[in-house]
Amino acid sequence: MPSRRLLIGGGLLLIVVVILQSTVRVSLQDLEDAVDAAGVFGPIAYALVLFLGLSVPFNPVSDVATVNVAALVFDPEVSVAATFVAHSVALTVNFIVAKRYGHIGIRLITGRGEIGVVNRLSERMSYRTVFVTRFMLPLTAIGIDIISYLAGMRGLRFVPFYVASIIPWTVISVVYFYSTTYLKDRSLILFFLPAALLILGPPALLFLWRRIRGDSTTAAEA
Numbered sequence: 389m390p391s392r393r394l395l396i397g398g399g400l401l402l403i404v405v406v407i408l409q410s411t412v413r414v415s416l417q418d419l420e421d422a423v424d425a426a427g428v429f430g431p432i433a434y435a436l437v438l439f440l441g442l443s444v445p446f447n448p449v450s451d452v453a454t455v456n457v458a459a460l461v462f463d464p465e466v467s468v469a470a471t472f473v474a475h476s477v478a479l480t481v482n483f484i485v486a487k488r489y490g491h492i493g494i495r496l497i498t499g500r501g502e503i504g505v506v507n508r509l510s511e512r513m514s515y516r517t518v519f520v521t522r523f524m525l526p527l528t529a530i531g532i533d534i535i536s537y538l539a540g541m542r543g544l545r546f547v548p549f550y551v552a553s554i555i556p557w558t559v560i561s562v563v564y565f566y567s568t569t570y571l572k573d574r575s576l577i578l579f580f581l582p583a584a585l586l587i588l589g590p591p592a593l594l595f596l597w598r599r600i601r602g603d604s605t606t607a608a609e610a
Contacts, residue, residue, distance in 0.1 A: 431462060434454065439477050452587075467561070468565050486540025518552040521535050564582050
C-alpha cells in the first residue's frame, strides 16, 4: 500500500494541477500574440517558454501549442535553432537537478518505502534507452521530462546522455518545422498532421514491433 505521505503529496499535486489548468488558460492565439509582440526577440521568447514547458512539471502552457506557434510565426531554420537552444538548456537543467536533488526530493515526498521503485526505474536507464525513448514524445517531451530525471538519478555521464537526447529531438524538430512550413500554405488541417504523426507514430511502431516480435517468439517455441 502507498504510504500516507505519498497519498497526501499526490493529492496536493493533483489539486495544484487542477487549479493551474482551470485558472491559467493560455491558448494558441495567446502564445502567437506574445511571440509577435516580442518582435526581434520573438525566438528568444519562444525558446524561454519552451524551456519552461520542459522543465516545470505540469506547466499550464502546452508544449505542443508552443512549437505550433513557432511553426506558424518563424522560418523553419529559426524555429529549429531556437528549439535546439531550449532543448539543450532544459536537458542540462533537468539532468543536474535530478542528479543533485532527485533522491532527496523523492524521499521527502514519498517516504523511504517508495524510493526503491524509482531506483529500479532509474537502473534501467542506459544511453541506448535514452536515445530510443527520445522519439516517444508523449514520454519525454510533453509535460514532464521523466527520462532526464531518471538518467540524472542513475548517474549517467552528461555528455553521452546529452548526445543521445539531442540527436533524436533535433531530427524530430527538423522534420516537424520543415514539413509544417511546406503544408501550412496548403491546408490548415494538414498543418497539424506532422505533429499528430510524430506524437502517435513512434509509439504505434514500437507496439507493432513488440507484437510481431512476440508472435515470432511464440511461433519459434511452438
